[in-house]
Amino acid sequence: MHLVVTQPKENYIVDYSKQPDAEIWNDFKKGEELAFSYIYFKFFNDLYYYGLKITNSEAIVQDTIQELFASLWKNKKQLGHVQAIKFYLLKSLRRGIIRHLEQDKRYYLRVSIFRSKQPNIAFSEEEVIILEEASSEKRLHISNLLNTLSKRQKEVIYLKYYENLEFDEIADLMALNYQSVINHVHKAFKKLRKDKEFTRIYLAGKI
Structure with missing residues (x-):
């Protein structure tokens, strides 16, 4: 149709x-x-x-x-x-x-x-939210880092920071409970912050 x-x-x-x-x-x-x-x-x-x-x-x-x-x-x-x-x-x-x-x-x-029923979302360097003047190398580094997260962590991050959904909406969409969504976000950022480049950008408020 x-x-x-x-x-x-x-x-x-x-x-x-x-x-x-x-x-x-x-x-x-x-x-x-x-x-x-x-x-x-x-x-x-x-x-x-x-x-x-x-x-x-x-x-x-x-x-x-x-x-x-x-x-x-x-x-x-x-x-x-x-x-x-x-x-x-x-x-x-x-x-x-x-x-x-x-x-x-x-x-x-x-x-x-x-x-x-869990998609495997992939991030590209063009989608990384950094300063416009950030080099392609830095964007690629961050996108590769995001792609090391688990399937659920990637989808939660995408829905929260790219589609701007609320946590309760993400929980409903992904058929998870609210606390599970929060936990996925916390675990994702805990892993991401182990990377020095990500931490520098994150603390600067660019992500």
């Missing part, structure tokens, strides 16, 4: 960029196409890049995003209350991609990795 969503105009009657998520969601549930369009274009990139963290298959990511929004529009009246749209969409996308991988025999080896 291919969903066509019209790019929203700048001269909205309602400026959704200034509306809380709950109000935008309620308008969407009522069938307001501008609200739906706003949600699609506002969060598409976040969904796309998170999807590519779960699987490097662009086709699966794009298909899952299209299916997600098509399902949202079709079932809008039956959907519940949503306070944080981004979290809701990321959680739905994660579940949808895993379902795709489990159903596609061509991805058998990937499916075996997903028996615990």
